[in-house]
Amino acid sequence: MDHSRRAVLGGALGLAAGVLPFTGGAAHAAPAGAAGRRRRRIPPSGIGMHLYTMRTPLAADFRGTLEQLADIGYATVGVSGRHGNDAAAIRAMLDATRLRAVLEHVGYDTVRGSGLPRALDDLHTLGARWIVVPSLPGALHTPAGFREAAREFNKAGLAARNAGLGPLLFHNHGDDHKTVDGEVLYDILLKETDPELVGFELDVYWAAKGGGSDPQDLFVRHRRRFPALHVKDMAPGGGFEDVGSGVLDFAAMFDTARQGGVKQWLVEHDAPADPFATARNSYAYLAGLRY
Template identity: 45%
Template sequence: MPLPRRTLLQTAAVLAAAGAATGAASHHPGRIPHKAISIQLYTLRSLLDADLVPTLRQLADIGYRTVETAGTHGRTAAEFRSVLDDLGLRATSGHSGLEGGIDALIEESCALGHRRVAVPYAEFDTADGWREFADQLNEAGHRCRRAGLRFGYHNHDHEFATVDGHRPFDILLHRTDPRLVHFELDVYWAVHAGQDPVALVDAHRGRFPQLHVKDRSATGEMVDPGTGTIDFPELFDHARAKEFIVEHDNPTDPMRTARVGFRYLRTVRW
């Protein structure tokens, strides 16, 4: 029997909507918003220590609008913030340890205008040491949240090596409160430790709002973003991160790294 006209129209509408959705997906691939591209200033520490304002001006000229701090290079937090403001830059996040106390961390982060702050490094010889550290992260995260900051931890590779039968990264993931502590995934160091970053972000959805975009050569060297072997498009598709931060620990030409990284993140699609 012929189908009723209403059924035919409904079927056609569903098929059209599906086709439109498929077309939209194929013609509008994922991309990183300009405002989500940042750079960890540790990459340019030698240039910043020597000539702060011109170096930051070059970053603004490249196209950066946001940066991640690692110290203030001889300036107070207020002075550093003023320089950034004058150049149209914003320090949306920063690295800061707990050694100086949580109050000092919050005060400096707020003065710099951060939305997020992360502890850049920690290492302990025992699993209990890592458990105690996780508890410290929870406390810091609680106090940061009350101050309007998001608090997190940045990994290297040693967190994925077993200590007392446990991986420190697993201890941190499971012992910290997801509402208080996030993770800034350093992609290079995770891959260098033998981890699959896509599997990591899939298994812990929402814990990784920040990515340190550092590439790795086939022989293990750290290289500029987009010039190595890491499949960033797949990772970006899975991660749904809020900040994509260019970094290189020891670049031979820091400003070149800044240029290459920015261009890659502006043009990468998935």
């Protein structure tokens, strides 16, 4: 494994050995010889906020929260929880604040059931492109269960395409990267879903912490399958951190993002002490990142 791949996974794998290969500052320094080629930047239109991060202020003031995100500089959002609003109301607030929804998280049971047509209609109302399954039930975390999910994803992805939308996406957590009966569960989805119908919203924190999937390598091996990312940083102890303040080497990780087809970099923090401070810190880091 080369230096840059160790950088991506180091924050997770080093924890087991009691050694932290990066500090918050060192994690983002360019490796020797790389500085001259790290000139790409995330386009401003690609920096978004996954609204799960902002769930507490959204519950109190949905439009006011969106206004503050727009003032920080965010261009897009991923919808995760409506807080009593329907899709049309959220679209009106997004339009008023000049934000754009790019995706919405919709439960697996809805996606595989009779609620899918309504969910796809709501996606059109929101002006979004991708419907995202945020997680799979624990009972499906076996090779057979993931193969069942792959079949359901292909069906739902076809329905999304027929509705004029992008492919269905799957959002990962740590357990999705485990090896069970000799198979990496996440690899089953990659191999057994149709690339034209199913893609992935890769949560880079959980991919690193899960230990079985290197984002930099995934982007190369499975090209154009990752239109959206959850950009989440890892604290030295393995918890959550504002983007750019933890141990993950995003510059190395994003070096192959173009091959992976990444179009949206959505900030996420699962438990922010101050959601707006997290939003400001994470935006400033991504807007200034060169890779």
